[in-house]
Amino acid sequence: MQVNGEFKPLIVAFCCNWCSYAGADLAGNNRLNYPAEVKIIRVPCSCRVNPMFILRAFQRGADGVILCGCHPGDCHYTSGNYYTRRRMALLFSMLDYLGIEKERTRVEWVSAAEGAKFAATMNDFVEKVTALGENKRLEDLRCKK
Amino acid sequence: MQRIGVFVCHCGTNIAGTIDVKAVAEALKNEPGVVFSTDYQYMCSQAGQDIIKNAIAEHKLTGIVVCSCSPRMHENTFRKTAAAAGLNSYMVEIANIREQCSWVHKEMPVGTEKAIILGKAAVAKVNLNAPLTPGESPVTKRALVIGGGIAGIQTALDIADAGFPVDIVETKPTIGGKMAQLDKTFPTLDCAACILTPKMVEVAQHENIRIFSYSEVSEIKGFVGNFDVTIKRRARYVKEDLCTGCGACTEKCPQKKVPNEFNLGMDNRRAIYIPFAQAVPKVATIDADYCTMLKTGKCGVCSKVCTAGAIDYQAKDEFVEEKYGAIVAATGFNPISMDKFDEYAYSQSKDVITSLEFERLTNAAGPTAGKLLRPSDGEHPHTIVFVQCVGSRCAACAEKGKEYCSKICCMYTAKHAMLTRDKYPDTDVYVFYIDVRTPGKAFDEFYRRAVEEYGVHYIKGMVGKVSPEGNKLKVQASDLIAGKQLHIDADLVVLAAAIEPDKSARPLATMLTASMDTNDFFTEAHPKLRPVESPTAGVFLSGTCQGPKDIPETVSQAGAAASKVIGLLAKDKLTGNPCVAHSDENMCNGCSTCGNVCPYGAITYEDKEFRMPDRTTKMRRIAVVNEAVCQGCGCCTVACMSGAMDLKGFMNKQIMAEVDAICK
Amino acid sequence: MQEIKREDLIAKAAQLLADGTVDRVIGWKKGEFDYDVTPAVFTSKEELENEFVWNDFCGANFSKYLRKEAEKTESKAAVFLKPCDTYSFNQLLTEHKFDREKVYAVGVPCNGMLDDSKIKAAANGISSVSEENGKVAVETLYDGKITLERNEMLAERCVNCKSKKHVAYDELLGEDGEVLDSARFDEVAKIEAMSADERFAFWQNELSRCIRCNACRNICPACTCEKCVFDNPDSGVENKAIADSFEEKMFHIIRAFHVVGRCTDCGECSRVCPQNIPLHLLNRKFIKDINGFYGDYQAGAEAGSRAPIVDFTKEDLEPGEAVERGGENA
Amino acid sequence: MRKISLDKLNQLFAEIASKNSLYIPVDTAAGAKYEKYDGTQTMSDALNTTRSAKDFFFPQTENLVDFKVEGKNIEIKEPVNEYEDFVIFGARACDVKSFEILDRVFLADPVDNFYKNRREHGVVVSMACTKPAETCFCGTFGIDAAAPAGDIVCHKTADAVYFDAKTDKGAKLLESLNALTEDTDSAAVDAQTAQTREVLKKLPLAGLDASAFGADKTMEFFNRPEWQTISESCLGCGTCTFVCPTCQCYDIKDFNTGNEVKRYRCWDSCMYSDFTKMAHGNIRNSQVERFRQRFMHKLVYYPTNNEGIFGCVGCGRCMAKCPVNMNIVKVMRKLGGNK
DSSP states (O other), X not given: OEETXXXXXXXXXXXXXXXXXXXXXXXXXXXXXXXXXEEEEEESXXXXXXXXXXXXXXXXXXXXXXXXXXXXXOOTTSSHHHHHHHHHHHHHHHHHHTTOOGGGEEEEEOOTTXXXXXXXXXXHHHHHHHHHOXXXXXXXXXXXX | OOOEEEEXXXXXXHHHTTSOHHHHHHHHHTSTTEEEEEEESOTTSHHHHHHHHHHHHHTTOSEXXXXXXXXXXXXXXXXXXXXXXXXXXXXXXXXXXXXXXXXXXXXXXXXXXXXXXXXXXXXXXXXXXXOOOOXXXXXXXXXXXXXXXXXXXXXXXXXXXXXXXXXXXXXXXSSOGGGGGOSEETTTTEEHHHHHHHHHHHHHHOTTEEEETTEEEEEEEEETTEEEEEEEEOOOSBOTTTOOOOOHHHHHOSOOOEEOGGGTTSSEEOSEEOSSTTOSSOOOEEOTTTOHHHHHSOOOHHHHHOTTXXXXXXXXXXXXXXXXXXXXXXXXXXXXXXXXXXXXXTTTOTTEEEHHXXXXXXXXXXXXXXXXXXXXXXOOOSEEEEEEEESSSOSTTTTTSOSSOOSSHHHHHHHHHHHHHHHOTTOEEEEEESOOOOOSTTHHHHHHHHHXXXXXXXXXXXXXXXXXXXXXXXXXXXXXXXTEEEEEEESEEXXXXXXXXXXXXXXXXXXXXXXXXXXXXXXXXXXXXXXXXXXXXXXXXXXXXXXXXXXHHHHHHHHHHHHHHHHHHTOSEEEOOSOOEEEOTTTOOOOOHHHHHOTTOOEEEEEEEEEOTTSOEEEEEEEEEXXXXXXXXXXXXXXXXXXXXXXXXXXXXXXXXXXXXXHO | OOSSOHHHHHHHHHHHXXXXXXXXXXXXXXXXXXXXXXXXXXXXXXXXXXXXXXXXTOOOOOHHHHXXXXXXXXXXXXXXXXXXXXXHXXXXXXXXXXXXXXXXXXXXXXXXXXXXXXXXXXXXSEEEEEEEXXXXXXXXXXXXXXXXXXXXXBOHHHHTOOBOSOSSOSEEOSOOOOBOOOOTTHHHHHHXXXXXXXXXXXXXXXXXXXXXXXXXXXXXXXXXXXXXXTTOTTSSOOOSSXXXXXXXXXXXXXXXXXXXXXXXXXXXXXXXXXXXXXXXXXXXXXXXXXHHHHOOOOTTSSXXXXXXXXXOOTTOOOHHHHHHHTTTTO | OEEEEGGGHHHHHHHHHHHSEEEEEEEETTEEEEEEOOSSXXXXXXXXXXXXXXXXXXXXEEEEEEEXXXXXXXXXXXXXXXXXXXXXXXXXXXXXXXXHHHHHHHTSSSOOHHHHHHHHHEEEEEEOOSSOOTTOOGGGGTOOTTXXXXXXEEEEOSSEEEXXXXXXXXXXXXXXXXXXXXXXXXXXXXXXXXXXXXXXXHSTTTTXXXXXXOTTOHHHHHTOTHHHHHHTTOOOOSHHHHHOSSOOOEEEEEEEOSSEEEEEEEEOOTTSTTTTOBTTBOSOOSHHHHHHHHHHIIIXXXXXXXXXXXXXXXXXXXHHHOTTOOOHHHHHHHHSOOO
């Protein structure tokens, strides 16, 4: 999205309820800034995130999608994030194979104690996606404003 | 179409300081479904909650969105508010405009714009929400403890003391487990039997405890609060209710050459036997593999000498079916086999023994009546070499041993060394170790005493080879600190064998749908926060089946498991989390992919007859989610290709609506 | 040319019908032209003798028919399976897609099947196709007889055949073969070696031809949903036609993702695509990645095996690493 | 009749393209397809394009109307309906005939304005066939591949292309090209036509006879038991309908972009299980019913409603593209007594 001639990416962040969403809350508690372009969707576990949601976000105009979950081994549901890790490794590799910029998707493990990591991750991700510019390769022209 | 009310909280200046809350309330008014939108200083206050309650009544709201702090903070508060006003609590969604907006963005226009978008996402979700009611299931107020070692005993006693009936299933003829075989216990050196046997008696006498000894679990069905378990009672050919445990039969039995497993085969017992004097139940058992009567039909001595008439050669295995509300796995451990460690000559010399065998050799009730004598010639050993970590921390040799630390060996070896030096000061004792690990109350002091007061030779380094020569064992080892090779002529070599989960644990885990790690230890529901629960609801873990532990740790974990069981059994009904997976049977194709990823074994499959549109019927395999077991992670929803599996409260449609609203 | 003769297959089918082992046989039926073969169900020896065909064009995988027949009656149906078909057969069993007791599987060796579109590209107006000294002889309306090298006319999936071994059968005709060391991932590696822009251009060109006819899905042995997400208005991704180029990517990514760990690489999707989109290159990318990331896994090699996508180890590589590796994981 | 030598054909294309959008068949790795002429392509000699030419008048998806939702108001936005003039070059006799079949559906009352608009803006330049394929059976439906219809009819020989305008639209276009073409007699064309007709007689499907089918035969064919067996192999995909030049069914769907709703139509296939799904469910619940529908429509229902004209043009695309080689020829053989 262009705001006053400046490109502002739209970032969808899926955060698991138990670790990463709490990590994002902690970033808030500690007043650690990150760009408002990041919009968080709460899911019970990172393994709830269907590849269809990610594609949907790109279709509707997202420029980057990031998935945050508990660190491997710390999943509230014991193994959910292990499945996330395999699913997303394969999906992201496929997107890369189709020529979609690999910096547009990311998985990051953020614990409930890692408010600083959450903010830093978001800052970094927004910066990388901003550098890429608008999502052209997975856009749906019908959804353009 | 929903009738949605939006309530924007100022949170004092926490939100209102960086977000134009009035603008947010105004912007959300125009969203589809929204019929009321307002803002207030503190929505979570009584006055704020009243605003919500009044609006629900006045505007006939079917759903509400609260734009406020994190749902982790007040979602429950607002759910209760909604319920108090007659609205289903799951018709509430929170837009987190504090922690994830006002507190992280500094400029008012930026914060306001984002808050509106987060509000829109919440509205979009509520538009698709449906009222959810948590399921309820009754709880059978009886617990099953599988394994009758110290872990199972402690768990059973604690549960029984709380007033709930408990059954213990033990594969051996007696409870007691490994602890009954030990001599002294570290770090206080009190005798194992002295502290264990009173507990065993307590179990036997407890009105709330039944012991199924010489038995095993053969089938488990059901789920938390409602397990149906079949227990196989192996034929012991002695009527438990008649046998007085007098022992006459065990003295008269002519079959004397049966290796005594209780003493690890270091002496013999009869074909009819009571494992040890304090066995519970104190009932004889006929070993069908050795009994002449059972094998050839000719003998019957025990029957003749039994004045109680308890012998029954016709006995058959029996199956008992019982219902339980909770199951505790306490299947314990075994030392690993020494077959793959032939460098230590275990198979070549009787004088190379394991630490557990050493326990029996020093135990007053053991084969040598407590005298430390060489198994080969009954001589008193003068030089003893203890080898640590045999099969433990075996990263490079995973084929042979275990990668993990067995945790108890450092301490019991220090105990063995110390006791030996105490009783037989003329004995030279060497301990070869990789590291000495002694965390624990009074543990390191204990080890230091062995070194400093008792003069045990601790040598950092591994034993490379043990070769029997004459009546000596040539021990070749390296001293890593001195940097030299050592050659010791030992009389006895004691191997601290790694411990591994009992072999019965794996099939049991399958029956319980409880997960295990690669070493066959049961996996806990959370390594830190739920260490005594299995991920499978209603299944708890006690003792070494979860990981290597010493006795104090085992007992405390056993108590913790018991308290979890008591907490469960104290409830009359279990109220589930309504945000559980649900499979649409019309779309499910029964491929079983979802069951593969479910960490809780909550998904089963059944064949169901369907009416087809062309008026025929068809049997189809479909997935069924047990809502009492499902924890709502949603892993199955992604594994499901057809989208038949969805998660209530976080449906595909709802999440996509949030995505759409955010990306609009 | 196939080792096993048509007559042998007919004899076997007739015997199974005669001795009551089965009451119907799934096989190939001859059509208008030599290359025109349709899967069909045969119930009598006469039918078999008149219409059964076994030649270089019997490529069709019978999975869909097998499932349909196994549901029909209580009696058994016989099915002829080429080596590649047996992998689909096992995969269907893994997913409880048919009752094994209802099927009598007869393995038939395969020398590779010909691609009629390759022949059509080389010959105009085909009146007949036959075998002549190991070559493909085509009688044409305009250019007389044309002789083509058999190897050059083989279907892509047969050129890169992964296995001549039957992994499931009740009975095997002829000799069983071996699992082959195929070069099936070379094409994938070639695409991986391109720059992201080239890859995007390549796939944009390929996928833009999609007409969403669903042939790839409907022939796919792994596509067994009662209702496909793309047909289900409630799924959120339903679409009937490609109204925007995003949707062609969406459809093909999701289609391939849904068969991850389940696709046996039978190649039917590419064979049937009326627009010649190399769909197998999407499936093979996933297979190659699975092999590279999690160790070799061949769907269907063993009935009941657990696919890597529904499994994990604690040491799995991170998605970021997976992407960085790109094509270097072979 | 006008002619142009082959080496000047691209000049002619450039001339047409300078005033109208020109579409010519071009060879690609995936078969011939129509592409907009940009001065770089050369015309394909392939017998036919993989996809039919119906896309020009009845595209696979077409926007009908947009709804803009602003707050709680809905604004209706009519689509812009001005199409540019365009020329399709090289359509074969079968595809040209398909336009007539589509016309009878879309231009009959109620007129489909989207179709009508495109039809009025398009000029069809057809190309006579010289080397029909074994899958061709247009003759069965009375189509002469050697003498197609069209606004302008072309014949291509070894060295030249001959043009004959058949309609006013065609005459106007041809006239505008007079500077590049020269007047000629029809000798070369007649010779080619005669030769092609000889070839047509020898085609493997030349004897295929549709006379058993036609108007008012519904009761004769509807309940025939053969439908069951021949439909067994059908996978229920939409390939035949989507490559078919005469299939005209479509579905109307809404797509919510988040900002507005786009109502569009897209091709549908009677082979799909949700075809014509209504509130109560589906009309045709089994594949045999759906399979029967498609062929009954082509061979019986369409002729019944259209003075005996068949709904198939014998282009052979379905024969070439069906994943399992089940097609209308096999249906006609089985049900129509054709051997």
